[in-house]
Amino acid sequence: MTDDQRQAFTIRITTANPTEMVVVLYDITLAYIDDMQKSIGAKDHNEVKTYAAKIRACITELMNSLNLEYEISGNLMSLYRFCLRELVKAELRLSDMELQNIKNVILPLRDSYMEVAKKNPAGPVMGNTQTVVTGMTYGKTDVETHVNDHSASRGFYI
Numbered sequence: 341m342t343d344d345q346r347q348a349f350t351i352r353i354t355t356a357n358p359t360e361m362v363v364v365l366y367d368i369t370l371a372y373i374d375d376m377q378k379s380i381g382a383k384d385h386n387e388v389k390t391y392a393a394k395i396r397a398c399i400t401e402l403m404n405s406l407n408l409e410y411e412i413s414g415n416l417m418s419l420y421r422f423c424l425r426e427l428v429k430a431e432l433r434l435s436d437m438e439l440q441n442i443k444n445v446i447l448p449l450r451d452s453y454m455e456v457a458k459k460n461p462a463g464p465v466m467g468n469t470q471t472v473v474t475g476m477t478y479g480k481t482d483v484e485t486h487v488n489d490h491s492a493s494r495g496f497y498i
Contacts, residue, residue, distance in 0.1 A: 341371050359457040362405065366450035369398040373439050373446075380434050392431040395442075399423050419445050 349371075352364050376391035403420045406413040423442045430438035 341375060345371055357457065357460050359453060359460040363450060363453045363457055365398055365402055366446055366453065369395055369446055370443065372398065373443055377436050377439055380436055383434070388431060388434060392427055395427055396424065
């Protein structure tokens with residue numbers, strides 16, 4: 341994951357409602373899968389292990405966020421367990437096919453959650469955060485991000 345991707349995810353997290361947080365987690369998972377696929381292609385075993393651990397952490401977080409009082413949560417849990425099994429196979433076999441299987445599960449779920457997020461009236465999960473403004477400056481192709489820090493606490497109430 342590039343520094344620009346990491347920064348974009350950070351900005352999205354600070355402004356996301358609860359459903360959008362799940363979408364962001366899916367997007368982070370997909371970014372790590374892409375990174376792991378590149379590592380498998382390069383036969384870099386250490387990076388494969390690193391990205392597998394990050395993907396596993398994302399999927400585990402998705403599992404932990406489920407409200408098991410609802411029937412659909414059991415179905416999602418089964419899908420996440422399948423993804424974890426495929427991840428182990430991909431890591432052991434250094435195989436891209438299993439990672440594609442994970443993508444085939446995650447992408448439709450991400451798209452579904454994105455549709456639900458559009459209808460979720462809840463505000464951002466994080467409160468008292470920095471205001472981030474992105475705008476065009478100095479030319480047609482230069483984009484600059486400005487952070488307005490109205491509070492010294494930066495997300496923490498003191």
